[in-house]
Every structure is written in structure tokens, then in C-alpha cells.
Amino acid sequence: MPADGGIGASTRRREDVRFLTGKGQYTDDINIRGQAYVHFLRSDIAHGKINNIDISDAENMPGVIRIFTSKDFEGVGGVPCGWQVTDRFGQPMQEPKHPVLAEGKVRHVGEPIAAVVAETREQARDAAEAIIVDIEDLPAVIDMKAALADGATKVHDDLTSNLCFDWGFVEENREAVDEAIRNAHHVTTLELKNNRLVANPMEPRVAIGDYDAARDEHTLYTTSQNPHVIRLLMGAFVLGIPENKLRVIAPDVGGGFGTKIFHYQEEAFCTFAAKAVNRPVKWTSSRSEAFISDAHGRDHVTKIELALDENGKFLAVRTDTYANMGAYLSTFAPSVPTWLHGTLMAGNYTTPLVYVNVKAVFTNTVPVDAYRGAGRPEATFQLERVIDKAARELGIDPIELRRRNFIQPDQFPYATPVALEYDTGNYQATMDKLVEIADIKGFAARKAESESRGKKRGLGIAHYIEACGIAPSNLVGQLGARAGLYESATVRVTATGSIAVMTGSHSHGQGHETTFPQVVAEMIGIDPGQVDIVHGDTSKVPMGMGTYGSRSIAVGGSAIVRATEKIIAKAKKIAAHLLEASDEDIELKDGQFTVKGTDKSVAWGDVCLAAYVPHNYPLEDLEPGLEETAFYDPANFVYPAGAYACEVEVDPETGKVEIMSFCAADDFGNIINPMIVEGQVHGGLAQGIGQALLEHCVYDENGQLVSGSYMDYAMPRADDLPSFTTDTSCQTPCTHNPLGVKGCGEAGAIGAPPAVVNAVVDALYDMGVTHIDMPLSPSRVWSAIQAAK
């Protein structure tokens, strides 16, 4: 580990000083003089026709400033969707309007119907109770297959059906895949569900709208992973506010996990209402509200078939998936079950033929969108489960079956049949490392020991790959993205040599304020303490596409590298002038500019001072000052991969699953801060294990969310998790970004669920259990054991 805190150092997170001492500045900590409070009256039925909204009593309640309904939003756009998927017949997806406040109908429990702005939060809530809404119940559409049946009630009357799109990929391979499956030596089939989840970041969403009438300027404070994207979507598509008159600030944000990527109605409402009432307007979500208004995750129902030859080589994969969109299209919802999912169905393997069919369905539930991993966990789960099942059916060791089908180290760059080109990887190496750290050889003895105590022990293996570092703009543009996915950075050097880096990446737990300075400090050879990170404010950062898809270091970090390279190039010219030498002869090392082959040098600080006090300066050739901006658009995705092993003990009497060990051997390429990377892996594993064992978002047949609190929605707790064994020593650096880095934020959540389920099925296989749908709660496991008897 370098002693200087540069690249490779496990520097402690500097932001934790304020987070751990209560000095963080979260959106709810911000209070603006004169602010009013909004309470949203939300639908408590899943589907209904709004006949009338009577606000006359409520308007006269104490403290009420104004009550808004959809009538106040006539002429205001709906919340837009940022990705258009084209179906397998070449038609665009069905895209309903997503109004700020419900128009004519309510379509899910939690949809805002009216909004009360009042002097206090309590007054707003009381007045909301006095609003009389006359709603006629309509049948709720909850089950996806029922939603597609002939004559099903339509969620959106103006659409032709509840089918958002029917997507096929690779459509040209459809017949070839069918034929390969027809003729194969062996076909393994698995039907499974990827359980619906609620993201549950520790900090619920908050929005504050502020309007300066004298300047005609709007400011929105919001809990967002990407304030610039919110500015663009809300300004251009919803409210029609020019970007120069709209500032969006996302200060400290307490976790996002995807659900804070999206532009929500509450943000548009607070911005709109602040001008309408000429007061700052604040909304703070309660936890109960978060359950019914934050976009949910996953919720796929899939049938997957894997065809193999007599040697266990994979010949073809065919999948048939129903993906729940909820009642409206959230910002990136259509991309999740399609381009972030179908493109990963080759996995780490040389499967030559893949066909993925996805039917995206509207239902009377909260919109579903990206959640940690977004599409890639769904792909990995199916693939790693069906491979495991095939291994058992064919009597081949699950590790051996994977090894036989791995893309080999000498095959990179490797073009998959599903449109991606993996630049680097070494899956045999990560599997070798896993076999070592998980002590696979010792499993039989541990199993025998468990059996002696009446417990069933199982070992589950998964090998994931993900495409992250999202994404090449020209590519995603062809795939339907309505945005580019570059990142920007400005490096601003002061006269005394300290540095502010303005980055479009947003940190909401990732540790950017620590990691990014390590990169800049390493490049210049100065102390990282001289470098500060500025993010989360559209007025300070030139542009930003934000943080998701494990893109911060791979894309945002690369932009910082490019801007710092420009700084160094200019600083060398200044140094050359000061040293009376030629630019090309100047070397930068440890913060000193030296004339090659001489002992003539000038310090970083002296060069910076000369840039701002240009008394002795090449003014004719060079502008004063030292500030550079770079936009970086990645040439490809990055492809982290890893091998995971989970060992469980199952109590066959109660169905209780205990995780005895969990080992992860990941290849993230080069690593800037190993401690932060390990933390990211831990967090991802915890969420993946949460999905596998505990978490489940459940609607009843009427569309009521019956898991709407922590009494019924089980989040993973410390005692549900083992002490993780992680390893990141297998490193095949990315070939196309300057740091050679891959993303690490989603890996754990992608690789963990299949490892856990494979382990439980392994434990119970001799009892006849071949599959259990997540979450593997004691009652489900017990029921599976009983059903197999």
C-alpha cells in the first residue's frame, strides 16, 4: 500500500467524519426561511375512476395555503421515461402519460391524488384527511399473466392492452435457438421468480422547491443520484423551465440503490408549487410513503431452458420472461428487463446461441425500475440456477460444468452472441481463487459434521459477469436511451496548489470524496488532502449523468483523469517557462517538475502560483489560470466478474436457513481503494442475501401492498449474515479506460442470490427439492421439503 494515500491505498473515508458525528447535511436538514410543507393525499385503492375531488372543507382548515389537484397541472407535462424500447416487430413500446397528480384515474396504491400545502406538516396532513375523493372502484390488475389475458381490465384505457412491449433478443437467432434446443442431447428447464423488492435506502426521499421571484430562478433540493438528469428531465419535459433558471442540488444523500435515480412527481410538484404559492415548499417522505411511492425492483417471472451436448457444452439458452413495469413507466424502467438483462444471458460462457423474450406488463402496482444491479441480477440468477440444475441432472460437478464452458483467458476480447464484447477477464482464475478461499475440498467433512447435528449442509456456487460502467453514448442511443451516458469533470487548481474537482458523479455512500482525490493526488504526486471533491449541485458542476450502473470510477473517474492530464500538460508548459526549458523535457514526479536529466526543478505550488500571479509567465502563448474540464465517454462497458460460494445449514425440521460462510473472489481490474471496494462488496452481498432469504414485496389480489412496513418486509440484519471472505487479487485491468478499472458497486447483489439458492437446493437435493423461489423463508423451505416427500 502506498504510504502517500494514492492509488491502491486503503485510505479511510474522509466523509465519514461528518456522517459519524452528525454533521452530514441531508436534504431534510435544509430548512429555508418561510418554507411551507406539503402532504400528498395518496390513493388507498389500486385502481379506480376519480369522479370528483371535493376540497372545499379542506381548503378552510387551519394553516392551509393551497390545495392542488390535477386541474392545476393542465398544460404541464407528465413525468417522462428516459428509454424507449422497440419491440420485436419493430414498434415502439406503449408509453402512457405519468401525471404529477392523478388524472381521471388512480392506478396504484400510493399514487398522489391531491397535495396540500400548509404552514405546518401536521396542518397539511389534517387538511388532506378532509379532502373528499369520490372514487369508483375498478378491478385491480395484479398478476402479470392475467393482465395479458384477453378481456383483462386495462390499467391505461388509452393503450391497446397491458402489454408495454414484447421484446426479442437476438430476434434473428430465434429459429436457430429453437432448433438447437429441439436437437440437443439434453435440455434443462427451470421456471422461477425473481422476487419484487423495495430498495429501502436509509434516508427516505425529500424534496424542497424554492423560487426566487425577483430573479425568476428555481432551486430544487432533492435526494437524487443524478441532479443534472433531474434538471434536464424536469426542466425540459415536465415544467418547461430553462436550465439556466433551474438549479438542482442533491446534497448528502443517505443511500440510493437505484431508486433515487429516477425523476419523481414529488420533485416536480415542489418546484411547481414553490412558484405557485411563492413560498419554499418542503416534502419529506415517511417510511410508509416510501414503500408505496419509491420505485420497486426486480419482479420477473421466467422460464429458462439450457441445451447441452453430451460433453456438457452449452449449445443454446432460451428464456421467456414477464417483467412487471407497475402502473407507469419510471425513468429507466424499460431498459432494465431488456438491454441490461438480455445482453448478459451469455454469462461467462461460450454459449453460441441465445434468445431472450421479455414481455413487459402494466399492472396496478408501484412502478418498477432499476435496483442495485438492474437486470443483471435477474439474468445471472436464471443462468446460474439453470446451470446448477443441469449439473445435477447430468451428474457433473457444478464447478466443473462451469469451467468446461468458460470463455478462456486467451479468447479475449470476446464477442458474445448478445451484442457485448468482453474486453478482459479470467474466469478460471477467479474460480481457482474461490476454490482456495472457500476450502471447497473441506466441504465433505463440514457436511458430515453438520449431518451429525441433524442439519443439512449445502454448497452453492455462482459465477457472475456484469456489464457496468454505463455506457457508450452512441451505443445506448441506438438501443433507445434518450440520454448520453458520458461523465464530466472540472479540475480547478488554486494559486496555492490546492485543487477542487467538480464531478458529475454523485456520491451517496460510495466514498467518492476519498477515492477521487487518491487518483488526482497520484497523478500529480501531491497529498490527497490538497484535493477536494465537489458534487451534487448543477450550478457548480458543468454536467453530470450521475451515479448508477457501477459507473463512478470507470466513467466519472476517467473524466477526472482526462481533466487532470490537461492540467498537467498546461502546468508543464508553465514549468518549462520558469525553468527555461522545452515542454517535452519536463517531467512531473512527486509534485516536482524537473528538466529531464538535470537537477533543475520547480515545485507544483510554484507553478500554480505562477498561473495565477503571472508576473513571469508566457502570456503570449498561454492563458493564465489553471482549470480544465473534460468529458469522458466510455468506449465500451466494463466487465467485472467473480466466483461466489455460499455454504448453508438448513434445519430440516423448521426450514430455517443459516449462512455458515460466504466467499467472494472478484475481478474488478485495478483498484483505487481496497477498503472501499471491500465495503462495496459487503454491502452488495448483504442486499443479495436479503433478496435470497428475506425480502419480499407482496401485493394482495386487490392491489393492496401487504408488506408495507418493516414488520412484514424483512430487511437483512447483522445476525442474518456471516463474516464475509472477500478477495480481489484476480485482476484483469479494463483495456479501454485510463485507470484500468471496472465497477464494484453492484457485484455482490448480482452474484449472491444464485449462490444462496444453489446452496439451499444442494442441501436439500437428496430430499427431492430441486428449486425454491426466493425469498427462502423458513415456511417456504419447510413447505418445499414437505412437498418433495
Added chain:
Amino acid sequence: MILSGSKVIDADRQTVWSALNDAEILKRCIPGCQEMTGNADDGFEAVVTQKIGPVKATFRGSVAISDVVPAQSYRIAGEGKGGAAGFAKGAATVTLEDDPEGTLLTYDVEARVGGKLASLGGRIITGVARKLADRFFENFQQALAPEEKEAEEERAEG
């Protein structure tokens, strides 16, 4: 949620029938009922405070009676709004038959809750409903045959 059951009430059929149509008696018997006005022909207005799981709410709503076969059966349906807590709605078919020990009352209830009530209490709603039904009939028995209740209490104390 669907709930069915039956109960022998120690009173004759006509007495039970009258009580089932009497706002004052219903108010005393419905657990948590604060107010009950109106009559069987025009419908009742009720205010009921009830705790379901962690949610305590006051429901205001109307109760309508239909399908009346005097002294034999009716259908009673109601919907209550609990403000921020959500709503509860339900209907019950009640049938009376003579019984050697009084009157056999049989009920089939279908109920739904929505909003916060469903998200916080949805999974325990059947248990809560059964408990409320038991309490209603305890109260109902007491309202119709209070002397016996007192006698029982005396015996218990003795």
C-alpha cells in the same frame, strides 16, 4: 378476507332480530363503536374506533341493510374511512334459525382493508376480525340476557 361462523344466542328469534335492527343495541355491541345513529330502513351512520395491529384509527362510515327477510336473514354492508389509516369495507349475511337453546345465528363476512391498514395490518386482519366477531357476540349475548351475565359473575366471585 372471508370469515364465517355461528353462535347460539340465549334469546328467542324475534328478540334477536329486533336487536339486530336496533341502533342503540348495535352501538353497545360493536367493539369500539362511538356513535351509531339511524335505523334499519334508512341505514345507519357509525363512528368506530379500532386498533388493527399498530394502527389505531377512527372510522366514519355508513351501514346499509338489504335483502331483508324479517326474523330470518339480512345482509349488512358498511364502508368506513379511517383518514390516513386507509379504509375498511365489508358485508355480512346474517341468518337466524330456532335452536333448542335460543337462536342460532350464522354469519358469513367478507371484508377488505386498504391503505396503511393493509400495508401494516393486512397479514393479521383475519385474526383481528375473528376477535372482533367474538367480542361482538359476547356483547350481544350480554345485551339480550344481562341477568344471566350478572348471575355468572356472582358465581365467579363466590
